Amino acid sequence: MRLSVAFLAVLALAGPAPARWSAPQPPPDAPVPADPGEDVAPGIRESPKPPPSGPGRKGATPPAPPPRGRARPEDRSPDVPGGDLRARRQQEAWRDSHPGDVYRYLDDPVHRLVFATCLDETSHADMALTLARQADQQAATLFGGMPEAEVFIAVATPADIRRTFDNDPRTAGMYEHRLRRIVTGDIGTVLRHEFTHAMHFGHMERTGQPHAMWVQEGLAALYERYDLSESGEITFLPTARHNDVRRLVAQRSGPVVAPMMAMKPSQFMAASDDLYPVARSFFEYLADQGKLRRWYRAYVDGFASDRTGRAAAESTLGKPIADVERDWRAWVKARPAVDVTVGKGDRAVGVTVTDATDGVRVTAIARGSAAHRAGLRVGDVIVAVAGTEVRSSREWTEASSSLRVPEAPIAVRRGTERIEFTLRWEGQASAAPRTGSQARRLPAGTDRPGFRAGPLDRASHATESRASCT
DSSP, X not given: OOEEOOOOOOGGGGOSOOOOSOSOOOOTTOOOXXXXXXXXXXXXXXXXXXXXXXXXXXXXXXXXXXXXXXXXXXXXXXXXXXXXXXXXXXXXXXXXXXXXXXXXEEEETTTTXXXXXXXXXXXXXXXXXXXHHHHHHHIIIIISSOOSSOEEEEEOOHHHHHHHTTXXXXXXXXXXXXXXXXXXXXXXXXXXXXXXXXXXXXXXXXXXXXXXXXXXXXXXXXXXXXXXXXXXXXXXXXXXXXXXHHHHHHHOOSOSHHHHHTOOHHHHHHTHHHHHHXXXXXXXXXXXXXXXHHHHHHHHHTTTTOSSXXXXXXXXXXXXXXXXXXXXXXXXXXXXXXXXXXXXXXXXXOEEEEXXXXXXXXXEEOTTSHHHHHTOOTTOEXXXXXXXXXXXXHHHHHHHHTOOSXXXXXXXXXXXXXXXXXXXXXXXXEEEEOOGGGSOOOOTTOEETTEEOXXXXXXXXXXXXXXXXX
C-alpha cells in the first residue's frame, strides 16, 4: 500500500495578504546572513550567541514574551516523553475550555504527540498514521529524530477554528513553537505543512540554528503533497504551486532563487505569494535530483559561515548559483502544468462540495450523474477517491479532475459509518457499504512496514459516538 496525499493553496500558510514580488532584489552574487534583528525562528536559542528578539513567526506578535530554548524547570517532568510539560498543559487547557464530548484526547508516546480531536475514530487513525509515517521519514532523512518535547495537535471544529483565528478566513492552521502547539481545521495539506514546521523547529532547537525563512517555509510546503511507500521511499508530487512557478519563470528572465535566498524574513513574507511556490519548487528540484538530504546536511554543517543556503546549493550541485538557477528553470519549464480543471476526457463525478475537517462534504448531487447512480447522498463526507486521500476542496478538485478511467472507488463518511462506492461512467454504478468496524484502523501497538505505531489512549470520558467535526 502507498500513501498518497494532496495539495491545497491556503493563504494562511503565507500569513497576511501578500504583495506581488516587484521590489528591487539583492544582487545574486552577494549572499548575506539573515538580519539578526529579525526573529527568524522564535523560541530557538542560537548557539553560541543569544537568540534574536522580535515578533513571532510570520509576523504575528505573541500575547506574552515566549520562553526561549528549553522548558523552564516548572515545565519539566520525568513522567512524559522528553520531560516537557508544555504540550500536556495545552491539551489540558483545551479540555478545560471545551467541555462536553465533542473532543477526544489521545496520545502517541512513540512520536511524542498528544491530541485533542473532533474526528471520528477512523479519520483520527488515518491522520495519526499519516503523521507517524511522515515523522519517521523526516526523522530518518532530514531532522535526525523527533523533537525532544511533545507536540500538542488540536484538530478543531469549524466554529473553534473561527474563534481561535479571529474569523480570519485565510487561516486554517498554525504551529506555535513557544507553546508546542498545532491548531488546525484541515488534516490534509495544512496539517502536513504545520507538522513539518514542528519537526524542523525541533531540529533547529537541538542545533541552535535559526534557519532562513525560505528554508522553513519551503520544506513545509514541500511536504504538502507526496507519495510515501511502505518501505519509506518518498516521492514529492507537483501541486498547483508549480503552475505559479511556471508563470513566474516565464515572466521573469532575471534570477529568482538567489535573491530569495538572500532575503530577510520580512522581505520573504512580503512576497510570499510568489516565493512559497519558488521555495517549494527548488526543494522539489533538489529531491528530484536525489540531492535534498545532501543539501540539508551541507546547510546545517556550513550554517556558521552561510545561513542563506546558497553555499550549500553550490557545493551540493557542484556549480555556481547562476548555473544552478539556469538548470532549475529548465526543469520547471520541462514539467507540465498541474491539471486542476475538469475538461474534455475527464470523468465528471457530479457533486458540489464544501470543506469538512476530514474531507469534503457533499452539498448537491447532479441527477443521473455517476455519484447519483452510485448512491451518494447530500451530507456525505468524501474522504478518498481512486485511492487518493481527499481532505479539502482543492484536494478533491485535483483528485477528481484527473479521473479518466471507466470506474473508480470513492469512500465517504456517513455519520460515523464508512461506506465505499464504485463510480461508473459506463453502465450502472454500484455501492458496496463497509461499516466503521470494517474500515481501516490504527490498532494500538500495530507495526506496519515503514511505520512505528504507538498506543493511542482515549480519555475515559470521551465518547466515539459524539465526537464530530461538523
